[in-house]
Amino acid sequence: MGLKVCxxxxxxxxxxxxxxxxxxxxDADPQRRFVVVSAPGKRSREDHKITxxxxxCHEHARQELPFDEVFGRIAQRYLEIVQQLKLSLNxxxxxxxxxxxxxxxxxxxxxxxxxxxRGEYLNGLIVAELLGVPFVDPAEIIFFDARGRLDEARxxxxxxxxxxxxxxxxxxxxxxxxxxxxxxTFSRGGSDVTGSIIARAAGADLYENWTDVSGLLMTDxxxxxxxxxxxxxxxxxxRELAYMGASVLxxxxxxxxxxxxxxxxxxxxxxxNRPDDPGTMIVSEDEPIRHRSTITGIAGRKDFxxxxxxxxxxxxxxxxxRRLLSVLExxxxxxxxLPSGIDTMSVVIADKQLEGKLDGLLEDIQRECExxxxxxxxxxxxxxxxxxxxxxxxxxxxxxxxALASAGVNVRMIDQGSSxxxxxxxxxxxxxxxxxxxxxxxxx
Ligand code: ASP
Numbered sequence: 297m298g299l300k301v302c303x304x305x306x307x308x309x310x311x312x313x314x315x316x317x318x319x320x321x322x323d324a325d326p327q328r329r330f331v332v333v334s335a336p337g338k339r340s341r342e343d344h345k346i347t348x349x350x351x352x353c354h355e356h357a358r359q360e361l362p363f364d365e366v367f368g369r370i371a372q373r374y375l376e377i378v379q380q381l382k383l384s385l386n387x388x389x390x391x392x393x394x395x396x397x398x399x400x401x402x403x404x405x406x407x408x409x410x411x412x413x414r415g416e417y418l419n420g421l422i423v424a425e426l427l428g429v430p431f432v433d434p435a436e437i438i439f440f441d442a443r444g445r446l447d448e449a450r451x452x453x454x455x456x457x458x459x460x461x462x463x464x465x466x467x468x469x470x471x472x473x474x475x476x477x478x479x480x481t482f483s484r485g486g487s488d489v490t491g492s493i494i495a496r497a498a499g500a501d502l503y504e505n506w507t508d509v510s511g512l513l514m515t516d517x518x519x520x521x522x523x524x525x526x527x528x529x530x531x532x533x534x535r536e537l538a539y540m541g542a543s544v545l546x547x548x549x550x551x552x553x554x555x556x557x558x559x560x561x562x563x564x565x566x567x568x569n570r571p572d573d574p575g576t577m578i579v580s581e582d583e584p585i586r587h588r589s590t591i592t593g594i595a596g597r598k599d600f601x602x603x604x605x606x607x608x609x610x611x612x613x614x615x616x617x618r619r620l621l622s623v624l625e626x627x628x629x630x631x632x633x634l635p636s637g638i639d640t641m642s643v644v645i646a647d648k649q650l651e652g653k654l655d656g657l658l659e660d661i662q663r664e665c666e667x668x669x670x671x672x673x674x675x676x677x678x679x680x681x682x683x684x685x686x687x688x689x690x691x692x693x694x695x696x697x698x699a700l701a702s703a704g705v706n707v708r709m710i711d712q713g714s715s716x717x718x719x720x721x722x723x724x725x726x727x728x729x730x731x732x733x734x735x736x737x738x739x740x
Contacts, residue, residue, distance in 0.1 A: 297326070297327060298327045298329045298501040298502065299327060299330075299334065299441075299498060299499065299500045299501055299502075300325065300327045300329065300330075300500060300501065300502045300503075300504055301329070301330045301331075301491055301494050301495040301498055301500045301503050301504070302321070302322065302328050302331050302332070302491075302503075302504040302505075303331075303332040303333075303334075303469060303487060303488060303490070303491030303494075303503070303504070303505050303506065304318050304331065304332070304333055304334065304339065304506045304568065305334045305487065305488075305505075305506065305507045305508070306334040306335060306336060306337020306338070306345055306346075306347075307337045307338065307507065307508040308334075308506050308507065308508065308567075308568035309333055309334060309335075309337070309419055309423070310336050310337045310338060310339045310343075311336065311339050311376075311377060312376070312380035312381050313380075314568065315377060315381060315422070315423065315426065316381065317568050317569070317571075318331075318423065318506075318568065319426055319427060321506070321568065321571055322366070322427055322531040323427075325523055327502075328504070329462075329463060329465070329498070329581055330459060330462075330464070330467060330494055330495075330498055330500070331423065331427065331429075331464075331465070331466045331467070332417060332466075332467050332469045332487060332490050332491040332494055333416060333419050333420050333423050333466060333467075333468055333469060334413070334415075334419070334469050334470065334487040335350075335415025335416050335418075335419050335470070335489070336373060336374075336377070336419060339565060344369075345415075346415040346419075347369050347371055347412055347415045347470075347476055347484075348475070349366055349369060349529075350370065350398075350411045350412050350414055350415050350453070351408055351412055351669050352366050353366050353367050353370070353398050353411050354398055354402055354410075354411035354412070355408070357398055357399050357401075357402030357403070357411075357704075358402045358408075358736075363398070363399075363735060367398075369396050369397075370408050370415075370719075371391045373503040374387055374391065374418050374419075374422065375387060375388075375391075377422060377698060377710035378422060378478055378603065381422070381426055383422065383425050383426060384425075385421065385422065385425040387418065389419065390417075390418060390421060391418070394414045394418065397410060397411075397414070398410065398411045398414070403534055405594070406478065407420070407480075409471065409478075409479050409480050409481045410478070410479045412470070412471075412481050413468075413470055413471035413481050414477050415470075416468035416469050416470045416471065416705045417433070417468050417471075418690075419468065420433075420467065420468035421640060423466045424466035425464075427464070427466060428666060429463075429464040429465055429466055430462055430464070430465045430466070431465070431466055431467075432458060432459075432465045432466070432467045433467075434459070434464070434467055434468055434469075434471055434472050434490060435452070435472060435473045435479060436473075436693050437451065437454050437455035437458050437459075437467075437472070437497070438451050438455065438471070438472025438473070438490065438493060439451050439454070439472055439473055439474075439475075440472055440473070440475065440480050441475055442475040444474070444480070445473075446472075446493070446634070451472070451493060451497065452493075452496065452678055455493070455494065455497035455498075456497045456498070456499070459494070459498045464607075465492055467490065468487075468490075468491075469486065469487025469490035469491060470482060470486045470487045470490060470659045471486075471489075471490075472490075475560060482546070482548070483548075484544075486546060486548075487544045487546075488505060488545050488546035488548075488549035489546050489548050489549045489552070490554045491503055491505060491549065492549045492550070492551070492552040492563070493552045495552070495553055495556075495561050495563075496552045496553055496555075496556045496561060498727070499556075500561055501561070502561065502563075502564060503553055503562070503563045503564070504564050504566055505544075505545060505549075505563055505564065505565050505566065506566050506567070507544065507565060507566070507567065507568070508568065508569060508570045509565075509567055510525060510546065510565075510566070510570055510573035510575055510576075511525055511526060511527075511544070511565040511566070511567075511573070511574070511575040511576025512525070512526040512529060512534075512537070512542060512544055512565065512576045512593065513525055513526065513593075514526055514591075514592070514593045514594065514740060515593060515594040515595065515732055515736050516541075516542075516595070518731065519729045519732045519736075520732065520733050520736045520737075523736065523740075524740055525573075525574075525575075525576065526576050526592060527574060527576065527577065528576070528577045528578075528583075528595055529576060529577070529578055529579075529592055529593070530578070530579055530580065530581050530583070530684055531550050531554045531578060531579070531580060531581065532581060532682070532684070532717060533592045533593070533682050533684055533717060534550065534618065534714075535547075535550065536595075536682045536684050536717055536718050537592070537593050537595045537680070538545070538679045539680075540596055540597055540678070540679075540696075541595050541596065541597050541690070542593065542595040544576070545563050545565065549563075549613065550563075550578070550680055554580065554709075559580070559740050560579075560580035560582075562575050562577055562578060562580070562583075563577070563578045563732050564576070564578070564580040564676070565578070567588060567698075571733065581684070582622055584637070584640065585587065590685050590686065590689050590692065590739060591681055591682065591683035591685075591686065591692075591739045591740075592682050592683040592684065592685075593682050593683075594679065594680070594681050594682070594732055594735050594736055595679075595680055595682070596678055596679035596728060596732055597677065597678055598675075598676075598677040598725045598728055599646060599647040599648070599677075599725070600632065600644055600646055600647060600676040600677065600678055600722065601641045601644075601645050601647055601650055601654070601672060601673065601674050601676060602642050602643070602645075602670075602672075602673040602676050602708060602722055603642065603643050603645065603657075603658075603670070603671070603672055603673075603676075604640060604641075604642040604670070604671045604672075604711055605620065605640065605641050605642070605643075605661065605665060605667040605669075605670055606639055606640045606667060606668050606669045606670075606674070607639055607640075607666070607667045607668050608639055608668055608731065609639065610638070610639045610641065611638045611639065616641075616665065617634075617641065619665050620641060620643070620661065620664075620665050622664070623657065623660045623661050623664050623665070624643065624645075624657070625658060625687070627653050627657050627660065628653075628659065629645060629649045629650065629653060629657065630645075630649060631643045631644060631645050631649075632644045632645065632678070633678075633709075633711045633720065635709060635710065635711045642709060644676075644709065644711075644721045644722065645679065647674075653674070658670065658672070658696045673708055673722075675724060675725045675726075676708060676722045676723070676724065676725060677722070677723055677724070677725045677727070677728040677731075678708070678709075678720055678721070678722055679720065679721050679723065679728070679731055679732055679735065680718045680719070680720045681696055681718060681719050681720075681721075681735055681739075682717060682718040683717070683718070686716060686717070686718070686719070687716035687717070692719070693719065695737060695738050695739065696719060696721075696735055696739075699734040699735055699737070699738030700723075700731055700734055700735070702734065703730050703731065703733075703734035704730075705723055705727045705730055705731045705734065706724065706727070707721050707722070707723060708722045708723060708724065709721065709722030710719055
């Protein structure tokens with residue numbers, strides 16, 4: 297029988313009725329043995345995530361301000377959930393301990409991690425009680441090293457041993473223990489990472505990531521109405537799409553499952569509110585994929601500047617690129633892309649990186665690189681058309697650029713990553729939506 301690890305996100309656990317759906321889903325499939333939970337998320341647009349309220353408690357405590365009011369709201373939410381689910385669990389002692397703990401950690405000048413982690417901890421106690429399965433505290437099985445990175449060997453060994461002995465368990469997401477045994481969290485949204493680690497430690501066949509959308513869509517539904525869902529995407533394609541803004545999974549969640557031995561563990565993104573939707577499967581590059589269309593998805597971002605440099609015989613000048621990149625480094629600017637021609641080189645930089653630095657940067661480039669011309673195109677948007685089938689399909693570029701030309705979009709930059717997994721075009725920000733829509737309709 298296969299083994300599934302399921303992680304439920306904050307919206308899937310926001311209140312008692314959502315948590316009841318989780319029980320139905322877990323009970324429906326005996327393969328769903330290990331359940332990783334987030335803290336309760338927002339119940340409505342105006343609502344607050346429990347995690348945000350916990351950060352607020354820590355901040356109050358740190359400034360020696362009372363935090364009874366905020367903590368009272370947190371406690372109230374949990375107690376309401378326990379009551380509405382008709383559980384006999386007495387959560388009061390755990391809530392009291394958490395409150396005292398937050399005050400103590402803040403007094404000892406500790407980080408906000410302890411406070412933040414308690415949202416998952418308390419929710420884990422509730423879901424374990426509801427499912428009638430053991431609660432496993434990740435502080436005992438997930439470890440960070442002295443430099444704050446996941447201590448993989450210790451984590452997989454300890455978690456693997458522990459989970460092997462259990463038929464089922466609930467494990468709170470988002471945190472583990474640091475090298476000194478203190479609570480440490482991943483970055484925000486980190487329960488996805490916990491799910492991935494647990495999937496690997498347990499030797500799962502599938503990591504189900506339950507959220508409030510039915511997987512990834514081929515493009516932004518605010519630009520193209522009702523875009524097709526993505527049925528299957530590889531880890532690398534997902535990385536390309538996520539970098540361009542399509543996000544369903546924490547960036548770091550891919551790595552544990554991707555490097556699992558003897559084989560990578562696939563991830564399925566599923567919707568707790570529409571559990572029969574097929575969702576999106578995220579698989580390793582080795583899996584054969586038959587897409588409905590030649591491309592997998594289109595994603596893009598605005599707010600880039602492209603600096604184009606031209607210099608006669610640039611190709612013959614040793615060290616030219618190094619000089620240009622040293623100027624960027626000296627100005628503490630990281631760049632996104634570096635498309636080049638024989639005598640030209642363009643640097644694509646996110647506007648955030650350039651704040652207050654553009655004039656100084658241009659002066660330095662003039663001095664160090666002595667270009668024949670130096671042009672700055674502000675207000676640019678980048679659009680990535682991603683698909684692992686693209687490299688082997690003739691005519692892809694002509695279709696893409698033909699569609700942009702017909703839509704009257706002027707392409708200012710082209711970059712095809714060396715992976716041949718994507719073609720990135722730079723267009724004026726005003727043309728962004730038009731361009732995305734044109735590319736989508738050219739392929740779908
Ligand atoms: N509760 C944490 C957050 O809001 C972690 C998570 O939900 O994944 O960031």
